[in-house]
Amino acid sequence: xxxxxxxxxxxxxxxxxxxxxxxxxxxxxxxxxxxxxxxxxxxxxxxxxxxxxxxxxxxxxxxxxxxxxxxxxxxxxxxxxxxxxxxxxxxxxxxxxxxxxxxxxxxxxxxxxxxxxxxxxxxxxxxxxxxxxxxxxxxxxxxxxxxxxxxxxxxxxxxxxxxxxxxxxxxxxxxxxxxxxxxxxxxxxxxxxxxxxxxxxxxxxxxxxxxxxxxxxxxxxxxxxxxxxxxxxxxxxxxxxxxxxxxxxxxxxxxxxxxxxxxxxxxxxxxxxxxxxxxxxxxxxxxxxxxxxxxxxxxxxxxxxxxxxxxxxxxxxxxxxxxxxxxxxxxxxxxxxxxxxxxxxxxxxxxxxxxxxxxxxxxxxxxxxxxxxxxxxxxxxxxxxxxxxxxxxxxxxxxxxxxxxxxxxxxxxxxxxxxxxxxxxxxxxxxxxxxxxxxxxxxxxxxxxxxxxxxxxxxxxxxxxxxxxxxxxxxxxxxxxxxxxxxxxxxxxxxxxx
Amino acid sequence: xxxxxxxxxxxxxxxxxxxxxxxxxxxxxxxxxxxxxxxxxxxxxxxxxxxxxxxxxxxxxxxxxxxxxxxxxxxxxxxxxxxxxxxxxxxxxxxxxxxxxxxxxxxxxxxxxxxxxxxxxxxxxxxxxxxxxxxxxxxxxxxxxxxxxxxxxxxxxxxxxxxxxxxxxxxxxxxxxxxxxxxxxxxxxxxxxxxxxxxxxxxxxx
Numbered sequence: 159x160x161x162x163x164x165x166x167x168x169x170x171x172x173x174x175x176x177x178x179x180x181x182x183x184x185x186x187x188x189x190x191x192x193x194x195x196x197x198x199x200x201x202x203x204x205x206x207x208x209x210x211x212x213x214x215x216x217x218x219x220x221x222x223x224x225x226x227x228x229x230x231x232x233x234x235x236x237x238x239x240x241x242x243x244x245x246x247x248x249x250x251x252x253x254x255x256x257x258x259x260x261x262x263x264x265x266x267x268x269x270x271x272x273x274x275x276x277x278x279x280x281x282x283x284x285x286x287x288x289x290x291x292x293x294x295x296x297x298x299x300x301x302x303x304x305x306x307x308x309x310x311x312x313x314x315x316x317x318x319x320x321x322x323x324x325x326x327x328x329x330x331x332x333x334x335x336x337x338x339x340x341x342x343x344x345x346x347x348x349x350x351x352x353x354x355x356x357x358x359x360x361x362x363x364x365x366x367x368x369x370x371x372x373x374x375x376x377x378x379x380x381x382x383x384x385x386x387x388x389x390x391x392x393x394x395x396x397x398x399x400x401x402x403x404x405x406x407x408x409x410x411x412x413x414x415x416x417x418x419x420x421x422x423x424x425x426x427x428x429x430x431x432x433x434x435x436x437x438x439x440x441x442x443x444x445x446x447x448x449x450x451x452x453x454x455x456x457x458x459x460x461x462x463x464x465x466x467x468x469x470x471x472x473x474x475x476x477x478x479x480x481x482x483x484x485x486x487x488x489x490x491x492x493x494x495x496x497x498x499x500x501x502x503x504x505x506x507x508x509x510x511x512x513x514x515x516x517x518x519x520x521x522x523x524x525x526x527x528x529x530x531x532x533x534x535x536x537x538x539x540x541x542x543x544x545x546x547x548x549x550x551x552x553x554x555x556x557x558x559x560x561x562x563x564x565x566x567x568x569x570x571x572x573x574x575x576x577x578x579x580x581x582x583x584x585x586x587x588x589x590x591x592x593x594x595x596x597x598x599x600x601x602x603x604x605x606x607x608x609x610x611x612x613x614x615x616x617x618x619x620x621x622x623x624x625x626x627x628x629x630x631x632x633x634x635x636x637x638x639x640x641x642x643x644x645x646x647x648x649x650x651x652x653x654x655x656x
Numbered sequence: 657x658x659x660x661x662x663x664x665x666x667x668x669x670x671x672x673x674x675x676x677x678x679x680x681x682x683x684x685x686x687x688x689x690x691x692x693x694x695x696x697x698x699x700x701x702x703x704x705x706x707x708x709x710x711x712x713x714x715x716x717x718x719x720x721x722x723x724x725x726x727x728x729x730x731x732x733x734x735x736x737x738x739x740x741x742x743x744x745x746x747x748x749x750x751x752x753x754x755x756x757x758x759x760x761x762x763x764x765x766x767x768x769x770x771x772x773x774x775x776x777x778x779x780x781x782x783x784x785x786x787x788x789x790x791x792x793x794x795x796x797x798x799x800x801x802x803x804x805x806x807x808x809x810x811x812x813x814x815x816x817x818x819x820x821x822x823x824x825x826x827x828x829x830x831x832x833x834x835x836x837x838x839x840x841x842x843x844x845x846x847x848x849x850x851x852x853x854x855x856x857x858x859x860x861x862x
Contacts, residue, residue, distance in 0.1 A: 184812055184816050186809070186810060187809075187813050187817070190813055190862060191862045194691065194695075195685070198688065198690060198695070199691065199695045200695060200698075200809070200859075203769060234694065238688070238690070241688070503685065
């Protein structure tokens with residue numbers, strides 16, 4: 159009997175480790191999560207006492223709403239959200255909280271912080287036409303971000319020269335500068351026209367501002383153009399080089415000169431899938447190298463929308479680019495997904511229906527940063543207690559991660575509208591059981607999943623992206639288990655079952 | 657069988673600091689490196705450390721990889737969850753803090769936050785260098801009760817997290833562990849408790 163009791167106790171303890179509660183977190187746990195998520199620290203002891211009193215008085219909800227608003231105006235919230243924006247733009251993160259943003263502040267740092275702190279529209283990251291920054295230390299010749307040179311040379315043709323007194327002024331007494339451009343200045347587009355962005359995405363004669371254009375597509379339209387990422391192994395690099403420069407081993411000097419001018423690489427079909435978007439947008443950056451261009455340059459915002467529509471908006475400059483971007487549905491969806499990932503989690507999938515709800519709320523709130531975050535942390539998905547994923551749920555997420563690469567090509571260039579509009583990352587594939595069966599069968603056949611892609615049709619032979627053996631193993635396992643969706647429910651009958 | 661049951665029960669304590677599932681795909685979110693520094697600064701002023709205070713107060717190249725930083729190339733975390741290095745970083749800073757600084761004299765606000773009002777008032781009679789064994793049991797338990805609540809939260813929050821099913825048992829285990837150190841001073845016990853609690857998942861994640 160004693161043995162039996164010990165075994166039962168051990169079983170209960172063991173099961174509790176893997177308990178999938180699936181119930182909303184208790185209110186106090188939610189309070190802890192709110193504080194840690196928004197401002198990076200747990201509630202203070204004094205706050206916990208106030209919360210306990212509020213619970214006793216039956217005013218816990220009002221207390222939590224008040225605290226949410228308080229946390230959103232906290233400097234730590236601004237710092238944390240700014241760090242997330244830094245990660246998004248792949249900029250080196252600001253590490254020193256105490257020295258941010260006024261003391262160290264570059265124009266980029268100040269702009270992002272101000273948008274967050276003042277609860278401005280998120281669009282201001284693109285639409286802003288004025289900047290504050292601390293001028294560089296006069297003797298700091300190695301300063302990476304010379305804001306004065308970036309903003310003043312195009313306007314005045316020279317950089318304000320430091321006086322002798324400037325050399326004597328200690329760092330802490332530097333006076334911040336403010337540079338404001340006209341509201342219709344076509345050269346200016348918020349964070350995109352800052353030294354930090356230009357410094358991070360450096361332009362070259364060969365690159366022709368495509369790197370900057372690619373960053374704009376990735377950050378604001380969530381178009382990462384994955385197929386254009388080259389291989390990193392020797393064999394893959396050689397293959398890519400042969401694709402970009404066919405016949406290069408027999409080039410004469412004249413051929414090399416001609417190819418540098420003619421941009422052969424940009425004319426090849428596989429390359430065009432990205433270049434038709436990158437090249438026109440790159441032109442809008444004009445002659446911008448290390449500083450802002452003195453004149454705007456024309457180009458266009460060109461891409462295929464997720465609904466299959468062809469977008470080709472002529473642009474007179476970066477200012478027009480900013481205006482055009484914020485009006486795209488892809489921009490709205492992309493930005494709400496960023497916020498979802500930051501505050502709910504990238505492991506919590508967003509269905510199409512949920513995405514539409516989020517976009518509507520984002521717009522209803524005027525795209526205001528703090529207001530939208532306040533909305534997100536009030537959602538059940540934020541309040542839900544953490545739960546471990548089952549094997550099927552984990553497998554679904556891994557399979558979808560592989561399918562993202564398929565989406566990148568198919569959604570942008572497939573001629574068949576059914577394939578183009580099929581989001582391979584949105585599970586389940588259909589409400590109709592027969593349609594789901596057909597979809598899975600198509601995947602299995604075209605990728606030749608059962609034979610590690612020996613007889614595959616997709617991805618095409620000349621595609622720069624290929625599935626690895628691990629990828630095939632994941633997809634095979636996923637399909638054999640019935641291609642479960644994010645909740646772990648099989649879309650089709652698992653292999654071996656009728 | 658009794659031994660096996662005991663081992664299984666103790667295993668829940670031993671393995672509980674580690675989150676279920678992977679950092680990228682599980683719903684437990686670890687605080688960022690800056691969050692960890694801020695959260696620890698509620699209890700410790702690491703600027704008073706004699707050695708390597710920058711490692712404990714700022715994120716630098718030296719400690720960024722230990723604190724969950726992202727690789728600038730991929731944008732993904734360098735490590736999916738806290739590592740042994742993270743634990744050594746946090747506990748090293750705490751150890752150095754108590755070794756360098758008389759927290760009772762220098763920072764009464766943080767001292768009260770760390771020790772609790774009840775223990776703080778009584779310890780001025782004992783001083784932190786007095787033997788732990790000389791402290792009355794009720795004060796010993798009050799200290800443990802306060803520190804667990806201060807770092808991990810109330811019993812409801814602890815249970816809701818899912819690792820500790822019975823907070824009373826957890827506190828009892830800490831008390832028993834403290835009692836086994838018969839030669840320890842109050843300072844040593846406080847240091848050990850602070851180190852233990854500050855590297856638990858309940859403190860580092862949400």
